[in-house]
Amino acid sequence: MNKLPGSPLGLTExxxxxxxxxxxxxxKRTLFGATVQDIGYFKNLTxxxxxxxxxxxxxxxxxxPLNNYGSDATGVASYQTWIGTxxxxxxxxxxxxxLRSLQAWWVGNLLNCGRSIHEKMTLxxxxxxAMDALAHVSDIPCELWYNQYLTLRQYALGNxxxxxxxxxxxPAMLIFLNxxxxxxxxxxxNYGRELQELYTIGKGxxxxxxxxxxxxAARVLTGHTVDVNFNYTFQAGNxxxxNKTFSAFYGNTVITGYSGAPGAGELDTLLAMLFATQESAKFICRKLYNWFVYYVIDDTVENNIITPLADIFRQSNYNITTVLSTLFKSQHFYDLVNSGACIIKSPxxxxxxxxxxxxxxxxxxPKGQYNVWSMLSTRSASLQQELMVIDLVAGWDAYREAPQYHExxxxxxxxxxxxxYTDLLIGTGDMMNGTTLRIDAVGFAGTLPAPQDPNKLITDSLAVLLRPPLSDSSITLIKQSILLGGLTNDLYWTNAWLNYxxxxxxxxxxxxxxxxxRALYKYIMDLPEYHLS
Structure with a gap:
């Protein structure tokens, strides 16, 4: 992939x-895919x-999440929830x-994201x-990971x-990072380091x-722990x-030490110190840019986008929706340099x-639902993106490893x-426990405006399924070799569709x-461009 320079256009609407x-x-950047119906809906809005x-x-x-795995040591019946037990x-x-049940359930939430970025932001x-739940099946009950998902979701678009x-x-984080x-x-x-290096300040x-x-920072955080029931608690005796004095980078801030319950409040002072730095807002804005726009941040992007976006982020008291709104409404986001500089889809x-x-x-x-969600969860894991099983605390490699990033x-x-896998889905389908996951090619074509017109059928399909445009000659070749069976008269396809x-x-x-x-959509999904968003 070519590492294109950033657009000179800025955050003007x-x-x-x-x-x-x-x-x-x-x-395609804010949801999971762009459906025919959603494209039509949002085109009618400004x-x-x-x-x-x-x-x-x-x-x-x-x-x-439900018990889709059968025998449960606590007696939870099949397809009843294990949450709270x-x-x-x-x-x-x-x-x-x-954990496997939770992963499948989470995939179901992605599929049901609707017309909101909420689930993508939770991801x-x-x-x-980032955390690895599989590495902690012996010491972190799975319900804690479910609770953490809810926490991430609660604040995903907030403060x-x-x-x-x-x-x-x-509680899961407290145990995970000791x-x-x-x-x-x-x-x-452990946590004092990651709080600064990975979560708030970064290494810019x-x-x-x-x-x-x-x-x-570790000293400030002493005493925050979990009790025997895995609930958060502050143990003032620990x-x-x-007093804790920080370096010149933090303005030599001194956090006053307190005994008893007030000691827990030192955490608030620590966070206020971290977020008072300019670098904290820039760090998060860079990560949002990498995820939603492109993986190259050159000097132009740093000066025209990241710095002013970080100013907006701080001025909004770190409101996530405010910074996303500014980015997604900007000239920069829609400039061809960026919308044409596609990023490789994650699994x-x-x-x-x-x-x-x-x-x-x-x-x-429920059985059929979990079969479908499990099939997709398992396949995503084999493609190197597994929910709740991220090997490194820095996150999936594709979002942080320079210079390749998404490559x-x-x-x-x-x-x-x-x-x-795309060939399988457009062919016989994926199967699990009596459930088949298969693309309905005719049904999809039927949602398009003019499926009887082979030219419109192809261009309308490409508008949904492919971001980079294909040349007119490529479209003509696809039409003649696939839809027309080598013929040149469009009526061949029109008659076939109308007859059906x-x-x-x-x-x-x-x-x-x-x-x-099926041959048409197999061809499209086999194109390298299909893997670009």
Missing amino acids: YTGVWDTPQVAHLL MPAAVDQLLQPTAPPVAK GLLYQDDTMNTNR FWHNHF FTQMVKAITID GNTNTMTAPNE SGSAYIQDDVHT HDTT LDLLAGLAREYKLTVPTD LWINSVTYSERNF VATPTDMSAFTTVDTKL
């Missing part, structure tokens, strides 16, 4: 053309109204099974506060400072905190009550986007497997259009 390409660009609606939070999912029971097999923060505090005292063993007599620096050119700041973007764009059938019964999603193994519409129960008529449409 975009006032250009608002049509299918712009809408599809916005939706660009600002479209962004405002996408940024509307949605209610947390009502349904809880057996939190203290430590059994590696049961905890692993519950963004999950990568930001970042409040989110950081909530995650700092999140905060539960951080005491005045034995300070543990303006980041100049020192090792002493890591140790001092808290360092002395979850690929799979959830495919499922939503083709409107893959998900059964209504790391693709290698000789994963690219072949991506094509194998007139006699939908005629298997011969159906097979004629189904075979050609």
